Amino acid sequence: xxxxxxxxxxxxxxxxxxxxxxxxxxxxxxxxxxxxxxxxxxxxxxxxxxxxxxxxxxxxxxxxxxxxxxxxxxxxxxxxxxxxxxxxxxxxxxxxxxxxxxxxxxxxxxxxxxxxxxxxxxxxxxxxxxxxxxxxxxxxxxxxxxxxxxxxxxxxxxxxxxxxxxxxxxxxxxxxxxxxxxxxxxxxxxxxxxxxxxxxxxxxxxxxxxxxxxxxxxxxxxxxxxxxxxxxxxxxxxxxxxxxxxxxxxxxxxxxxxxxxxxxxxxxxxxxxxxxxxxxxxxxxxxxxxxxxxxxxxxxxxxxxxxxxxxxxx
Numbered sequence: 001x002x003x004x005x006x007x008x009x010x011x012x013x014x015x016x017x018x019x020x021x022x023x024x025x026x027x028x029x030x031x032x033x034x035x036x037x038x039x040x041x042x043x044x045x046x047x048x049x050x051x052x053x054x055x056x057x058x059x060x061x062x063x064x065x066x067x068x069x070x071x072x073x074x075x076x077x078x079x080x081x082x083x084x085x086x087x088x089x090x091x092x093x094x095x096x097x098x099x100x101x102x103x104x105x106x107x108x109x110x111x112x113x114x115x116x117x118x119x120x121x122x123x124x125x126x127x128x129x130x131x132x133x134x135x136x137x138x139x140x141x142x143x144x145x146x147x148x149x150x151x152x153x154x155x156x157x158x159x160x161x162x163x164x165x166x167x168x169x170x171x172x173x174x175x176x177x178x179x180x181x182x183x184x185x186x187x188x189x190x191x192x193x194x195x196x197x198x199x200x201x202x203x204x205x206x207x208x209x210x211x212x213x214x215x216x217x218x219x220x221x222x223x224x225x226x227x228x229x230x231x232x233x234x235x236x237x238x239x240x241x242x243x244x245x246x247x248x249x250x251x252x253x254x255x256x257x258x259x260x261x262x263x264x265x266x267x268x269x270x271x272x273x274x275x276x277x278x279x280x281x282x283x284x285x286x287x288x289x290x291x292x293x294x295x296x297x298x299x300x301x302x303x304x305x306x307x308x309x310x311x312x313x314x
Contacts, residue, residue: 090297092122112130141160142290144291150287164283170218174253175271189276192252286302
């Protein structure tokens with residue numbers, strides 16, 4: 001192939017098209033007209049000898065060739081950016097960049113408010129687009145479609161860069177009217193009704209039942225080591241919902257301490273106690289695609305998040 005005949009701008013077009021799967025929306029993001037975008041797609045099809053995107057009942061869908069090209073394309077474009085701007089400076093004070101951060105409501109409620117306060121001081125025009133873990137897959141994060149994922153992870157692709165932001169323990173929340181308040185011990189804990197909450201990793205969550213011991217997580221695994229089992233009445237994937245449910249008489253929510261402390265400090269009707277058995281601490285991690293490792297703006301936001309997290313643990 002004669003590279004002199006290749007317009008590298010077309011690769012940018014293709015990257016946006018494969019991400020958006022919509023000609024009109026892709027044109028808008030690139031700041032060009034729809035006819036120009038359609039012409040670019042035509043030229044791309046001629047270059048690769050493949051339709052790349054085809055119309056289906058659910059909209060535009062990538063062909064098998066396009067799917068195989070997408071991760072390679074992101075690597076090529078990231079490399080080009082690094083070559084062209086190896087020493088570029090990032091002016092956070094004037095930047096209006098949008099950073100897409102995927103996190104659970106635990107990270108959103110405990111870390112994001114502090115991050116926003118910091119950004120208001122140093123980078124008031126920067127925008128955060130906060131996504132949930134079910135919004136995208138590990139593969140899409142690896143392609144650089146999301147800047148950073150912040151969560152507890154059971155597994156993570158080896159290609160990802162990662163950093164531990166903090167370690168957290170678990171605490172119990174329940175109403176001041178809960179009878180267990182006057183007799184909080186393992187035996188009464190096991191007799192009570194409980195709110196289960198957890199959502200680690202990425203992708204859409206699946207239904208769960210009290211019998212799925214191996215999928216119930218840290219709290220129930222710790223109880224299993226004691227040959228004990230709690231009575232779960234409610235399953236939720238949101239820590240804030242668990243704290244609200246804990247206000248109901250007779251329910252106990254055992255959730256990360258930072259989230260529990262935040263809820264209890266805002267609600268005098270809630271009591272917070274250390275679990276009457278040992279639950280291992282967990283790590284809140286920040287992870288990102290290798291494609292973004294050397295991006296100067298990305299390096300800046302990672303440093304700020306790390307500093308905010310460290311201040312939250314002091």
